[in-house]
Amino acid sequence: MSKLTKQDKIHIFEEWTLEDKRGTYLNKKYGVNIANINYLVSLIKMHGLSILDKSYAHYSKEFKEQAIKRVLLGNEAINAVALDLGLASRGMLGNWIRSYKENGYNVVIKKKGRRTHEQEKAEQIRAAQARKRQAA
Structure with a gap:
């Protein structure tokens, strides 16, 4: 869109x-x-x-969890819940639900912004170690 x-x-x-x-x-x-x-x-x-x-809205973990539970446990339609909560798009709630299911039924709040060089280095080391384990 x-x-x-x-x-x-x-x-x-x-x-x-x-x-x-x-x-x-x-x-x-x-x-x-x-x-x-x-x-x-x-x-x-x-x-x-x-x-x-509303420009950019930050939604708390609790807010997201309540919205997700209205859909999954309360059997409400995603569109209806998104409208009721005033979400900017109907896709937001669908993305939250997909992420919730992918992460073992836990709400994940992503950190905003870039990672530091130290965090990047640590991620590269972890990825290299994982590749070594798979090769062995």
Whole structure:
């Protein structure tokens, strides 16, 4: 999906609601998947235009875990939970769930930023040792 500006998102919402333009037209005009347009419109209807003012949001481990459990244990739809929580995209929650399952049903919070040279060196040493063990 192409990155949309706040103004683009407002235009999409206005065209959807006021001008009765729908998915295929908006898809071609903005180059955005129809499902993502539907999600955006539903998100704005539920939370108002102020939801677009969020820039980057950091979500705590507890927040992610509660959202994941609503889907896995509460049998709620990913789309519905993502909308209810006001997530920027419906794919975020799906990614959290996939990561949760891949990591032994643990929520993993990734550190932001680059690793230090020492961390890079240590990672290279661990990788070299792992290759040696596999070769032996």
